Amino acid sequence: MRFYHFSEMPYPMREEEYMPISGSARVTLPNRLIDPVRVASLYNDYLDEYEYADELGFDLILNEHHQTITCMDVQPSLFAASLIRRTTQSKILILGYPLPHRDNPLRVAEEVAVLDCLSRGRILCGFVRGVGMEHHPSNVNPVENVERFYEAHDLILKAWTHGEPFHWEGKYYHYRYANPIPRPYQQPHPPIWTPVSLNEEQIRWAAERQYVCAVFLSGFSIFDQVRLRYKEISRELGYPEPGPERFAYMALCYVAETDELAEQEGKELLWYMTTGQPHWFTNPPGYRDVNYRMRIYKPQKGGWNPRTASWQELCEKGLIIAGSPDTVAKKITQLYHEKEIGHLLMMNQAGFMSKDKVLKSIRLFATEVKPQVEHLGLPLNA
Amino acid sequence: MLRAGQGQPFLYLHDTNGPEGWTPFLEALAESHDVWAPSHPGYGVSSHSSDITSVEDLALFYLKWLELFDLRRVVVAGSGLGGWIAAEMAVWNCSRIERLVLMDAIGIKVSPADVPDIADTQTMHWEEKIRLEWYRPAASHAYFPHPSELSEDKLAQHLKNEESTVRYTWKPFMHNPKLRSSLKLVHIPVQVLWGEADGVVTPAYGQAYADSFPQATFTLIPQAGHFPHLEQPDRVIQEIFHGSPQVASRT
Numbered sequence: 001m002r003f004y005h006f007s008e009m010p011y012p013m014r015e016e017e018y019m020p021i022s023g024s025a026r027v028t029l030p031n032r033l034i035d036p037v038r039v040a041s042l043y044n045d046y047l048d049e050y051e052y053a054d055e056l057g058f059d060l061i062l063n064e065h066h067q068t069i070t071c072m073d074v075q076p077s078l079f080a081a082s083l084i085r086r087t088t089q090s091k092i093l094i095l096g097y098p099l100p101h102r103d104n105p106l107r108v109a110e111e112v113a114v115l116d117c118l119s120r121g122r123i124l125c126g127f128v129r130g131v132g133m134e135h136h137p138s139n140v141n142p143v144e145n146v147e148r149f150y151e152a153h154d155l156i157l158k159a160w161t162h163g164e165p166f167h168w169e170g171k172y173y174h175y176r177y178a179n180p181i182p183r184p185y186q187q188p189h190p191p192i193w194t195p196v197s198l199n200e201e202q203i204r205w206a207a208e209r210q211y212v213c214a215v216f217l218s219g220f221s222i223f224d225q226v227r228l229r230y231k232e233i234s235r236e237l238g239y240p241e242p243g244p245e246r247f248a249y250m251a252l253c254y255v256a257e258t259d260e261l262a263e264q265e266g267k268e269l270l271w272y273m274t275t276g277q278p279h280w281f282t283n284p285p286g287y288r289d290v291n292y293r294m295r296i297y298k299p300q301k302g303g304w305n306p307r308t309a310s311w312q313e314l315c316e317k318g319l320i321i322a323g324s325p326d327t328v329a330k331k332i333t334q335l336y337h338e339k340e341i342g343h344l345l346m347m348n349q350a351g352f353m354s355k356d357k358v359l360k361s362i363r364l365f366a367t368e369v370k371p372q373v374e375h376l377g378l379p380l381n382a
Numbered sequence: 383m384l385r386a387g388q389g390q391p392f393l394y395l396h397d398t399n400g401p402e403g404w405t406p407f408l409e410a411l412a413e414s415h416d417v418w419a420p421s422h423p424g425y426g427v428s429s430h431s432s433d434i435t436s437v438e439d440l441a442l443f444y445l446k447w448l449e450l451f452d453l454r455r456v457v458v459a460g461s462g463l464g465g466w467i468a469a470e471m472a473v474w475n476c477s478r479i480e481r482l483v484l485m486d487a488i489g490i491k492v493s494p495a496d497v498p499d500i501a502d503t504q505t506m507h508w509e510e511k512i513r514l515e516w517y518r519p520a521a522s523h524a525y526f527p528h529p530s531e532l533s534e535d536k537l538a539q540h541l542k543n544e545e546s547t548v549r550y551t552w553k554p555f556m557h558n559p560k561l562r563s564s565l566k567l568v569h570i571p572v573q574v575l576w577g578e579a580d581g582v583v584t585p586a587y588g589q590a591y592a593d594s595f596p597q598a599t600f601t602l603i604p605q606a607g608h609f610p611h612l613e614q615p616d617r618v619i620q621e622i623f624h625g626s627p628q629v630a631s632r633t
Contacts, residue, residue, distance in 0.1 A: 141552040285544035
């Protein structure tokens, strides 16, 4: 198994501070409320945490969002570049570049190639569709999201592998000479990852290409369904049986000296579940199909609400992996054997979780949990 | 597609909310005209076509349609988005169009880059949207109930309408930057009718729209918002048939 340290790099605010003003944590929260002096401290603290995680043997994961206090990483290539020069061993997973929101996908091909060369092959490259909330910041039409994603992906792959200039007059992207320099260090290109939810088209697309599929903060049940469907489709297509190296799972994670302390201190992470915005940002028309959007007005029966669930429920359902080192080690071992999770994406920081607690959790994990679980599934090709 | 009446063809094009059904407005028109009230591709029960992704495409679709049914001397009337489609149709080819009636139309840009001309009703609470659109918000219910009150079928249609609106009007938002300067090519009579209380597109915007045509009249409809043909149908009918001197001489 491999373990990846993750922070979305938030600018934590309490709901009472912003909801009366914008009614939303994203898009419309006025940027005059974001203090650049505080931002400077936060960015440097977050990078300190990443560098410490690298020293302790973690891999690292970065993501991208815009116009939101939940995530100030607007361009993971920037932070990856800093981390590459200041770390030594970690894989750096960017999960991921929201391709539909790029007007020039060749820039993504260039950036990843630069990072991969600079790091001598430590980059893992994730391509994502982007959440609904990204459409207003970039102003990309939601109905075009999926098609832009596929076309940008195909273009980037050709740009990495074709070897000479080529012509591309697609539906969304147009180039007369596509020939990015440099090419990636890893050949033919870095391993590609992609987030997958319970969406047949998404699972099939990932399985057809045998990309690592990542399930984010959706719980064990959804992860299982995705994993089993991915394996079914892979078999159908004649691939060798995918194993843990293909499956990545993200959870909010916290390790403390005891289970009780883990709950007490780890509760700060739940801030991430509480931030909200109106449905027209989360779910703009055209981003998901009509059947999915029905739930805006017709709430699903029997569903559970992660925003209001208890700590115990969140732990049981798998949104949180937390406790004493032994509790966490047992849980991870169970996850590996029962669910073939090869890559654990650990959101060790969220909300108001303080730097010293994040560092403590990472340290306890590295010294007391990792020795118990790192042998699981080795060697694991990332 | 709804159709009734006999006489001169009258094509009515609906707004972003979707088709309104057979309204008193259309009923009154059908007493003296052959009224055609289609649902645009992607709205109501009309299926979406992957060839049609812009208002320009919708305009060409309807121009082909006029040819297909060999309609001539057509009065083309549009509400909001429908008005924008009508204006684009006339720019391309007004040979089958006798005159236009634009009611609270969108589609042009009047103000500088950082001043919105058109309220962003896609990103506000329903109640706020209704307040901007209606002189009497309570009257909206008969035409556009709150989505949570709709049956599953009607809700699915409503959500599909929203998707179509996004498809056609997302960027540039609710307008074609080139349209305003092209309107000087439209040499047929144009009536621009505007609800006095329209909070989505203001009367000032409407006046600028009218001023962009070589021959257009601009008339305010009192006690009406964005849908004067729904809130004050009698007054609107009167304006359409007797309002403009050029128009009156033809009827």
